Amino acid sequence: MRKVIAGLAFVSPLLLAGPGLAEGEGRYQMERTAEGFVRLDTVTGEVSLCKEASGQMACRMAADERAAFEVELDSLTRRVEALEKAEKSALSDDKPRLPTDEEIDRTMGIMERMMRRLMAIVKNLEGEEEKIAPQQPVPEKT
Incomplete structure (x- = not known):
């Protein structure tokens, strides 16, 4: 301003x-x-x-x-350089990191415990079903 x-x-x-500036000029x-x-x-x-x-x-x-134009141009140039620098560093940091052996072992241990609990629940449910309705032999049809 x-x-x-x-x-x-x-x-x-x-x-x-x-x-003066006439209307329509x-x-x-x-x-x-x-x-x-x-x-x-x-x-x-x-x-x-x-x-x-x-x-x-x-x-x-x-x-x-x-002078105002030059100040704005310098400001924009610095911003572009900062963005380019940030982009380059971000690209170099985006390499995927593989999990360590400890992380894999921990994950597998958690999965194994989950599977054991799930299997125990299934066996428990199967046992309750047999108590409610014992299996009867299926008649053979000939």
Whole structure:
């Protein structure tokens, strides 16, 4: 916001001296200066310095906007570098780690105890079924 206000402070005497922006005119307003033109973006408030050379108009950002642009560019460059560094370290850390022998033995012991308990429950249930309804011989059909 400061750069917009600074840009407007620079251009405001020029705007007061020249004709105002009429309704329906374009986004940019150009004012002649001794060295060329000053272009005001009426939407964002950005100011550019323009010079005519070989029949073509070349515009550059004003000094205060250029400094803000450079600060933002440096900030973004540092962020990109940090993200790339983090990505590289993450890729090197993603190698799968195989379990140790102790971890495998512990896991197998837990699984074995679970299977033994499950088998004991099944045998217990089978025994209760026989107590409730003893097995009767199945008649043979011929």
